[in-house]
Amino acid sequence: MGLPVDPGTDGAAAQRADHRGGRPRDPSRDDELCRAALELLAEIGYERLSIDAVAARAHAGKGAVYRRWSGKAELVVDAIERFKGPLAKPDTGSLREDLEEIARAFAETGSVFETRVMVGLISAVLQDEVLREVFRRHFEESRRQVFETVFRRAVERGEIPPERDLELLVGLLPALILQRVLLYGTPPDHAFARRVVHEVILPLATAPAPSPASPPTRCDR
The missing domain is CATH 1.10.357.10 (Tetracycline Repressor, domain 2)
Structure with a gap:
């Protein structure tokens, strides 16, 4: 079963926008977003987990997620790495x-x-x-x-x-x-x-x- 495609913000486009300037990325948000991803993974499973849901759980914009990860697979694996050490x-x-x-x-x-x-x-x-x-x-x-x-x-x-x-x-x-x-x-x-x-x-x-x-x-x- 393939990854569902999140509608809306394109990950690559968001990453390019981040490099053009604007507000600097807050590293403390990384852990909050990863924690939100793990909570959703535990509660509803990977298939139902979405970037929108992670952003909402962490009280962040969807673009904040895409500036850090290209999609939910990369986000979930990074969250697991931080969790396990x-x-x-x-x-x-x-x-x-x-x-x-x-x-x-x-x-x-x-x-x-x-x-x-x-x-x-x-x-x-x-x-x-x-x-x-x-x-x-x-x-x-x-x-x-x-x-x-x-x-x-x-x-x-x-x-x-x-x-x-x-x-x-x-x-x-x-x-x-x-x-x-x-x-x-x-x-x-x-x-x-x-x-x-x-x-x-x-x-x-x-x-x-x-x-x-x-x-x-x-x-x-």
Whole structure:
């Protein structure tokens, strides 16, 4: 399902107008608009969310939104980034400690609001191609790079066999978080992330490489 087109103000035109002069942009409004977007995402879902509704909730003009974001996909993803914060970029010299640092980044919140925000986002990402691409490019990719760096360093230190499938390891925690949210409506917390690290990722990452199979013996009959 594609993004609904908001009638009225054109985003690109509003951005050009902003660069031509006029009142300077107030950075404090960014957080207010993002908060309004998250509240609406939790209350009515992504499909029904509109730029008009966000502007009205934040008591702002529609042009104020378009001067900051080109559309609602960019607005929602930016709001999620601000809400979740950046993922830790550890470099402790140990795979176990690096993954522990990442696990600690998942706060013990579990609030009803956070659950609704995540359910609204994930269900929309699965259905909306535009949102999915913006989410992948601006949110998921930066977190993926953190995991890739952690595992690549572990290979260089000899903690992980060089032939280990790093692509599989990188996707494990995000995949299990997605499953948890969709099936149980529960956002990830520190305890869950730590269990995944210790019971799934570390055992799989550090398991000894399998011995090469012996060639089959030919039996003459």
